[in-house]
Amino acid sequence: MWIVAAFITMICFGTNNMIFKWSTTNGLSKVHIQFIFYLIAFIITASYAFITGIHQMNIITVVLGVIIGILNANGNIQMSKAFEKGPASLTSPLVSVNTIIPILSAAIIFNEHITILQWVGIIIMLGSAVLIQYSPQSNGNNSIQYMPWLSRILLAIFSFGILGILMKTSSYLHIDSLNTLICMYGGGALYLCINSLFAKENWQKAEFKFGTIVGLLSIFGYSCYFFALNTGTASIVFPIVSLSCLVVVLGGCWLFKERLRSYQVIGVLSAVLGIILTKI
Template identity: 65%
Template sequence: MSKVHIQFYFYFVAFLLTFGFAIVAGTVHLNLITILLGAFIGILNANGNIQMSKAFEKGPASLTSPLVGTNIIFPILCAGVVFHEHISLIQWVGILIMLGSAMAIQYSSDNKGRINYFPWMMRVGLAIFSFGLLGILMKTSSYLQINSLDILIAMYGGGSVYLAICSMYKKEKWQRSEANIGSIVGFISILGYSSYFYALKTGTASIVFPIVSLNCLVVVLAGVLLYKEKLKRYQMIGVFTALLGIIFTKI
């Protein structure tokens, strides 16, 4: 199935749901800054996913996920330097532990297939840039006290337009199954990003970002429970150190 088509469906369904809810509730307060900021966030997220999927095709999967995961360093540094968030030394230790844990969990010792290094590094670099800038803009929107629902509407709307253009360029065959999966992901995405924005508004972004990066734990546990996969020893260590990192940030 086309990754672009699945993303388009989930963006479009999420846009219809958020915009429809805002119309019914009478809470639409879109302005130029909100539209531009939200649309840019949506485009960066969609492009980051596309670049990461292409990086998997070009190079070693064992390194792609943990390398792309390092993008979270940029919004963390931005939150500290630009937005002057105070992080204690022990919290910094927790942040570094969580970042290391996320990379260890996603790392795979299997390294099969031919590696085309230059295209792979270019795709990885673009994915890191997209996701890193995305995090900075999300923090910016919460700093400006922009309504999360307005940002989500602009984000899903802008992403839908971008992905529609990408799909016309790629000219891939459309499938019904893509719409089904995309619609489900759209529902989940609304819940996830709504919680993400709320956490950034009410919590410390430098701690929120690394905690959210541990979403890989869900994938790992699903692989164990649903697909009977076995965790490697370093992944088990990563899971336990991730929990330790969270505890450190709460001290």
């Protein structure tokens, strides 16, 4: 079941990335959409906990949850700013390298045993994620602002990588996932509210609608994420979730009429091979 939960998380995160992609092309604020989805998700999770009875909340849960929420929000913001400084075809694969951080931590810190075949599968999946998102650029492109671009990428990698370690830590400490989600969404909403005040962007009605949709998908996705981490092998869960780019690629072909290149087809097939190897 934890494999299924990891796949559901992959689909939810991929769908949200598609919404972010659509919103960017239509002039909507990514910060505003994120703030709305964090706020909606916080209200829903807190209300559910109030009705069903919340488990004991301690300082470790609050601190971990808030940091996870801030890191996730900051990672998305840094990645979007990196797109403004350099080519997306190089930015996305580089940011996806963050998956290596929680995978290695699962083996080194949490002493998870990883077989040779599983290591091969993990490497193939990471390579597939890079291959699927790669798009050759013209050698005459001199628009990259290297230092600002690289600094944004490194901040995004750091944010998403540490986020994965902290999520595994919360499951390792047997912290109730609902408590973590409440603190995560509350801390992230506060962080994004502050960002929104500094950005001073105009609000649009569509941002509320799509923010709500993203919020609902995020709750479902992260609930499955925690379930997969609590019951499965984190070093396999992380690369499966990182393949959310599959959803973006296939969805782009359907919604945005983008053509799937031959190397992307190879990436899809190799991703499936990698997933099979991790289950052996």
